[in-house]
Amino acid sequence: MxxxxxxxxxxxxxxxxxxxxxxxxxxxxxxxxxxxxxxxxxxxxxxxxxxxxxxxxxxxxxxxxxxxxxxxxxxxxxxxxxxxxxxxxxxxxxxxxxxxxxxxxxxxxxxxxxxxxxxxxxxxxxxxxxxxxxxxxxxxxxxxxxxxxxxxxxxSPCELCKDDPSKAPIWQLKAKKITHNKESQTIKYDHAWMEIFGVPVIYTPYLAHPDPTVKRRSGFLLPSYGTSTQLGITLQIPYYWAIDESSELLFAPIATTKQGVVLAGEYEKKFNTGDLSIEASGTIADLDENNGNVKKDQFRGQIISEGRFDLDKTWRWGFNAEQASDDTYGRVYGFNTDSELETSAFVEGFRGRNYAKIDSYKFQSLRSNVDDSENPYVLPRAQYNFQSQPGITGATYRLDANAQALGRSEGRDSRRVSLIGGWDLPYTGSWGDQYKLTTQVQTDGYWVNSVNQSNDEVRKNGDTYSGVTGRVFPQMALEWRYPLASYRGSFTQTIEPIVQGVLAPNGSNPSEIPNDDSRDFEFYDASLFDLNRFAGTDRVDSGSRVSYGLKWTASTTSGNYADFLLGQSYRFNGENDLYEENSGLRDAASDIVGHIGIYTIDDFSALYRFRFDPDDLGSNRNEVELNVGPKALNLSLDYVFLKNDNIDGVTSDREEVEFGINSQLSKYWSLNSSYTRDIDAGSSREAGFGLIYHDECIIIDTQYSRTWFEDRELEPDNRITLELTFKHLGTIQPL
Missing domain, CATH: 2.60.450.10 (Lipopolysaccharide (LPS) transport protein A like domain)
Structure with missing residues (x-):
């Protein structure tokens, strides 16, 4: 049929x-x-x-x-x-x-x-x-x-040549026999060759890996190689262990020619209510101390751990655990470049406009000449924050409460209870003028031991005070703004004068109250109109003052944006020794602060932030962030100047600049480079250059870096890295 x-x-x-x-x-x-x-x-x-x-x-x-x-x-x-x-x-x-x-x-x-x-x-x-x-x-x-x-x-995952499809791809994997066992989800290769541009470069008689359906499977990962002034030649062969569906372990020991073997690993566990991660490493090696003394065969290591867990829809708890055996271990072995490690635990809750938290923490400094016995530990700290809904008149009220116990192995300690209540009333006039009336009262009670009354040192130095102290610090502020806007086609600009008057008593920072959470003080344009320009609670911005400034913004419908702010503050009670000489707020008339910003305008963005002396307009702070050019040739610059900056207790000018050049040379080739120089010291800090090839099947990343700085064990170093990433096969990283 x-x-x-x-x-x-x-x-x-x-x-x-x-x-x-x-x-x-x-x-x-x-x-x-x-x-x-x-x-x-x-x-x-x-x-x-x-x-x-x-x-x-x-x-x-x-x-x-x-x-x-x-x-x-x-x-x-x-x-x-x-x-x-x-x-x-x-x-x-x-x-x-x-x-x-x-x-x-x-x-x-x-x-x-x-x-x-x-x-x-x-x-x-x-x-x-x-x-x-x-x-x-x-x-x-x-x-x-x-x-x-x-x-x-x-x-091969590589695209074939359009002009000559018969030409070999960038890389391909050939084998006499490929066996796919669907039951064990494994693909095996017998007598396999990797070819690059048709040339065999790597042979293995046997190769096996999970098939694409397997997301996780135990086994050895590709090794990495390296050289280091401190460690010599290094070899790292990681082993991945998929313990079960919710946990895994990466064991990645590092063998070195100068310092033996470093045991390192990472563990992660997923729970129904949260996550846990642990990174740990350790070795027996030499330790070069600050005085040049070398201790032989010392245990060196660190642990970095984090956990976050939900208790219910409102509450969660968590912890961070960070501890190192010595200051330079993490940087010598390439695990981290942090200057401080923090260990903490907390319980916090969110509901509506309410937030509550109980936590405790301690710090380990990794900087030179810092005594950890003077670092504070907090056990515990409790805080509560509330912000109301706007009322009929638009008024809102807020409440910030906190209590903490702070101690040290050596030096002063304190217990504090603080309550800050505030009320805000906004108003807009018939001419578009805007007002905001704010009243606030901060009440603090302290129980302290061994507080130096003549200086801010942690250890006893002169007359000290132990006992109960406190303060009540009220503030009232009225802020006025008058935005004047104009519209011309797709272009909009607004000029906005701003004046803020603050009434508050003088003093309010008695010498019996220690300063532990307000030491990191910075006065700049973003804090000009803040009620308290200190970072914490231990210090308050006392005295009556007026702050004034002019703000300008411009934007287009295409998304381009620019702004400008210039302002100053004047305190009526004159000079105040509470502020550092170089803070910008020491005198009655503050430094002039502001910024000029240009964003997303035809491959150009720039931000200039400044702080000038009001007497001679000398520069006390300059920061520049500049980005110019398309992907084909993009230039970046970051510059910072801080006059009489306090770095680790040493006051000196700080001036540094970083240049960068990035270029997308072609569809697949790109270039990056950077250079950092300490202008004040007249020395180079870091430099780097990289060339990258990236297509659909391979990434070749070549990087050169040079560092000039020295810090105890850390020495100037040259490094060249070559990273090859093969799609579907993984990464090879000869360092």
Whole structure:
């Protein structure tokens, strides 16, 4: 029986089930039984062909000539497909292709399935995956044990050359035999070569890795190599252990030629209510102390741990644990560059406009000439914050309460209870003038021991006070703004004069109250109109004053934006020794502060922040951030100048500049460079240069860095790094 130019709708097509299973061998991620279930025999199959012949005597159905079978989201094309109902053998030949619902496309020249579709043979198979990766083999064979075997296979994620598709890709992996065990979800290679531009460079007789369905599996990761002035030649071979579905461990010891072996690892655990992570490392090595004395065979190490856990929809708790054996360990071995480590624990809650928190913490300084016995520890600290909804008049009230106990191994300690209540009333006049009336009262009670009354040193030095003290500090402020706006087409600008008057008593910072949380003081444009320009609670911004400034903003509908602010503060009670000489607030008339900002204007952005002496307009602070140019050639500059800056107790000018050049040379090539110089010291700090190639299948990242600074064990260093990242295969990092 013969039909020509037919289109047939089959309610139950064994052919498409068979062919689909055969062509799905390479990319199938499930067992054969699951794959059969994935192709629903109840879905109608539409077959079109130039001719369909049914040999009733032989029991063979043959479709030939532009055969197309569609079932659901799958489509099969072939020159000829036949089905022997007696032997249960399905055969397809000539230009076979299968379009999968995932977008993968499989090509073959000959497919034959036998034994109730459990075993099969494929010739000249090629697979184009959805990410444009390619897999090809001379033959493919399916066995009843859920194993696919490919002979003379090759894999590459690289795009072929458009001008000459026969040219070898940037890299590809070839093997005499590739075995995919779907039950164990493992792909094995026998006698595999990695080729780069068609040249074999790496050979291994055996290679195995999880198939794409496996997200996590235990095993060794690619090693990294390096050189270091302190450590010599280093070798790190990480081992990844997937403990279970919610936890994992990365064990990554480092072998060095100068300092032995460093044991290092990372552990992570996912809980239903939170996360836990632990990073730890340790070794037995020499320790070079500040005085040049070298201690032999000392234990050196550190631990960095973090946990966050939800108790319910309102409350959560967590901790940070950071501790090192010595100041320079983390930087010498490349684990971290922090100048301070913090250990803390907390419980906090959020509900509506309420926030509450109880925590405790301690610090370990990694800076030179800092005595950790003088570092504070807080056990505990409690705080509560509330902000009301606006009332009928728009007024809001707020409450900030805190209590803490602060101690030290050596030096002063204190217990504090503080309550700050405030009320804010905004008002807009008929001419667009804006007002804000604020009243605030801060009440603090202290119980202190060994507080120096003549200086701010932590240890006893002169007359000290122990006992109970406190203060009540009221403030009232009225702020006026008058924004004047103009609109011209797509351009909008606003000029806004601002005046703020603050009434408050003088003093209010008795010498019996220690300063522990307000030592990091900085006066600049962002804090000009703050009620308390100190960072913490121990110090208050006492005295009546007036602050005034002028603000200008401009924007376009395309998203370009620029702004300007210039302002100053005047305190009516004259000079105040509470502020440092270089703070900008020591005199009655403060320094002039402000900034000029230009953002996202045709590949150009700039920010200039300044603080000038009001007497001679001399510069006390200058900061510049500049970014110019498109991706093809982008230039950046960061400059900072601080007059009489206090660094680790030493007062001197600080002036530093950093240059950067980044260029997208072409579609795949990019360049980056940077240079940092300490202008005040007249010395270079750091420099770097990098060249990167990045396409769809490989990343080659070459970096050179040079450091000039010295700090105890740390010495000037040159380093060249080369990082190769192969898509699907991982990263090789020779340092």
């Amino acid at each position: 013969s039909f020509r130019g037919v289109k047939i709708l089959f309610k139950n097509s064994a052919s498409i089930v068979a062919i689909t299973l055969a062509l799905n061998l390479v990319i199938s991620t499930d067992s054969l039984a699951q794959a059969v279930e994935g192709i629903n025999r109840e879905i109608p199959a539409l077959i079109t062909a130039d001719e369909v012949i049914y040999d009733e005597g032989l029991g063979i159905v043959t479709a030939s000539g532009n055969v197309e079978i569609s079932q659901g989201d799958r489509t099969v094309l072939a020159d000829s497909i036949s089905y022997n109902m007696n032997s249960n053998v399905v055969t397809a030949t000539g230009n076979i292709s299968l379009l999968e619902p995932s977008g993968d496309i499989v090509f073959a020249e000959h497919v034959e399935l036998t034994d109730n579709l459990k075993e099969g043979f494929i010739r000249d198979i090629r697979v184009l995956l959805t990410d444009r990766s390619r897999l090809a083999a001379t033959t493919g064979q399916l066995t009843g044990s859920n194993t696919s075997v490919f002979t003379n296979g090759v894999f």
